[in-house]
Amino acid sequence: MNTWKIEQVGKKPKLDNPILIEGLPGIGNVGKVAIDFLIDELKAEKLFEISSYSFPHSVFVNEHNLVELPVVEVFYKKFKGKRQDLLLLSGDVQPTDEVSSYEFSEKILDLIASFKGKEVITLGGIGLGEVPKKPIVYCTGSSSKIVKKYKSKLVNDKLYGVVGPIVGVSGLLVGLAKKKKMEGIAFLAETYGHPMYLGIKGAREILKVLDNSLGLKINMKRLDKEIKEIEQDMMKKTDQLSEVSKQTALKKLKSKLGSEVDYIG
Amino acid sequence: MNTWKIEQVGKKPKLDNPILIEGLPGIGNVGKVAIDFLIDELKAEKLFEISSYSFPHSVFVNEHNLVELPVVEVFYKKFKGKRQDLLLLSGDVQPTDEVSSYEFSEKILDLIASFKGKEVITLGGIGLGEVPKKPIVYCTGSSSKIVKKYKSKLVNDKLYGVVGPIVGVSGLLVGLAKKKKMEGIAFLAETYGHPMYLGIKGAREILKVLDNSLGLKINMKRLDKEIKEIEQDMMKKTDQLSEVSKQTALKKLKSKLGSEVDYIG
């Protein structure tokens, strides 16, 4: 299905061999939280808007009470000096089915290749049964070469047996990178596997890893201040939400069963 | 998706303005039971075999312990004298999704039109909460003209409010007939809405309706004898099956939940 639209926003910059970092929604939204902070912190500029008929057929209401289509965006950050330039992939959604997930991932790798980039970093979460005190960051990659490159005290590379399959774009980008003679690495931080839980702490640990590996000079104090604010907000909301959702969920279940009554073949 | 294969078996007969009667699997398999008896009783000859990539991706083991792909078949019966010739549509399966259900129904109507036929009769069941003593046969059609044509003491034409939507090919053939300037009528017999229950009694009532309307001279005694035999067989099987299925169902449910453990995004 030829339903992908990639719109360029502004001028295409000259980037030299950039690394793309991906953080789409997933468990605990760990990847999304990390990439959105990074885009903000680095003052990265928007380069592409990607929309698709295979994204969810729904819209969001934003803080200005206006409607927004689900969108995935690519930002870039050009550094002076030795640091490698970055492309940053953030979005409201993931592609919803197998075929579009593969198609999307290939398009992103082609986009990196169009800037002569050869490396992709993906960010995600590992859902635990309880809130981790200090989330461990695991990594896995397309080759032992890239795993060695990013290995440090901050990262555990013994992921085998810890998780099942890595589902979605975070997994496919690394898997398909190898096929395209690129390199890929995934950083996955532990988080609480509850759908209401936002994996900020996991995102923080991932940001420390990226900061250390790529020399990003992230202002960790600012990050920690933001984390405190978000956590206080969330504690209030969660109380309300969990009550509402329990009731609505039961209603939903009942109505699903009820709505299948009376069919004829 | 261009996945329909219609293979002609034997020579194409000359049929004059035939009526097609459809009986695919559905509630209580009422339509399938009726059409299969009719094909047998009328010694109808096979004309087409229809297979499709959008049929279920599974095979059956037949009574000779050999594998059979799911197939839909069209038979024909040429009558001498005044009676209209018949096309009879029987099958192992229904198309599984919206698009293929529409595509299939259009292909069948085109097939009728290729013989200059202008009428389609579809057979199905209405699932009740208990076994009906004497199943009522309801009808609904593409126009009041065809409903009048088939109205009799044996048929109740007040279907409105009795059922919800008519799902699948039995409904679409009648609905699409109108668009193609053909006529369609659906006969739906009451049956017990339990998945293990075979709607033979409902099928019997439908066969009486068809016999009466189309002058088919069906041997009802043979039918009743067959019904008795099947019912005795089924009573034995049902006892065993219901016990097995209850246990397996629980296991299935548990395993479905269990197999979704440990995903990462």
Add this chain to the structure above:
Amino acid sequence: MNTWKIEQVGKKPKLDNPILIEGLPGIGNVGKVAIDFLIDELKAEKLFEISSYSFPHSVFVNEHNLVELPVVEVFYKKFKGKRQDLLLLSGDVQPTDEVSSYEFSEKILDLIASFKGKEVITLGGIGLGEVPKKPIVYCTGSSSKIVKKYKSKLVNDKLYGVVGPIVGVSGLLVGLAKKKKMEGIAFLAETYGHPMYLGIKGAREILKVLDNSLGLKINMKRLDKEIKEIEQDMMKKTDQLSEVSKQTALKKLKSKLGSEVDYIG
């Protein structure tokens, strides 16, 4: 999938810069109830019939006991004097999946554009845990300009945080309008989120909003009389239905589990 059929019914009128109002099935059928009353009240004329292979593969039995395919219809109303002409979108169904929901919404916007129209209004419901005494009507739009245009005492424009994503055509029409340099606004009325509940009261509040904004001169007395009649009817039906559906639902659940027994890989 090229499965959309838009048939014109009668002559195409000259409309000057019309607004399209959409009311397809959804939560409480609020939008559908409102648009159907409006079409009736304004004596709007049918202009297009839209059918699709991606609509549900089922037919309805209407009050004349005849079969009807699911259809979406576009009506129009030409006004004398200053009032803007209207296109009114009503239907039995919504497209069932992501891709067809996007495709459908784009086709509707193209249709508006073909009349040089630049504005779309969508109607829907917000499901609450209980029956609202006086349903609030919220709005959200493609730009602050259109939200300002329709803001009044009757409408609350603080939707952010009140609802999650707006799913389906009601959301996409507004979201995609922006991309096509058109304007869109959604009016969403509170209703009871029970599948058996018809959101007539919410529809009433939306009609008041439309009446006020567009100067439609709706006969609210007639509407209130109709509402009373429908409510009395429903109270009788609901009692029966809820009992039936509870029993059938349990049976359905059991049979679903049972039918998955015995698969081999």
Add this chain to the structure above:
Amino acid sequence: MNTWKIEQVGKKPKLDNPILIEGLPGIGNVGKVAIDFLIDELKAEKLFEISSYSFPHSVFVNEHNLVELPVVEVFYKKFKGKRQDLLLLSGDVQPTDEVSSYEFSEKILDLIASFKGKEVITLGGIGLGEVPKKPIVYCTGSSSKIVKKYKSKLVNDKLYGVVGPIVGVSGLLVGLAKKKKMEGIAFLAETYGHPMYLGIKGAREILKVLDNSLGLKINMKRLDKEIKEIEQDMMKKTDQLSEVSKQTALKKLKSKLGSEVDYIG
């Protein structure tokens, strides 16, 4: 959807009328366990790697902590003397939907035909309610000719009534073989139908059947030693897994219900 990629690995050997044996994941992974042992035991060489956009959109972490895309592989074994050469089909996954399951199966049959092969053997499991002491191996085929060819004391050919439909590639390869004027036979071993249970004992019985029919000279002692080791490993794991999965499953269920809260139409 044109999403199949078949990559040749190494030189294409000259095979004379080879038989292809399939063992993809399924109930108890009986087929996969058998084929993977066989590939190892025969020191078969890899010939093709098959990937597809319709495979699950996820990756695995292997024992070297590296990412691997789901892949299906074809190996071959050339024998000296009278024994027929073999193609061996193994993989991480099955195609996920109807259309791709048919497409895949046709591609495999075409691949056999490209080597002038005319026979396919598929391996699978029959899920029982308890662990079988000595699993029975059943067979069914595309014709009585091939069933006779493989009948022995080790195989029961009375499968009719024992199982429902054979779902997936194991069934389709045999069913479609007939259409392509090839022969196919399926060997299905009893196993415990629990999702955590690995059907090694069933796989052992199937290997004995293949050894006997094809004269493979399998080292059954080595197999039995391996089985013992795996079983001891599994007993430890199962205890842990079942506890984890029970808890996570409940959480998953709750979150699924919870995540459907607050939709608007």
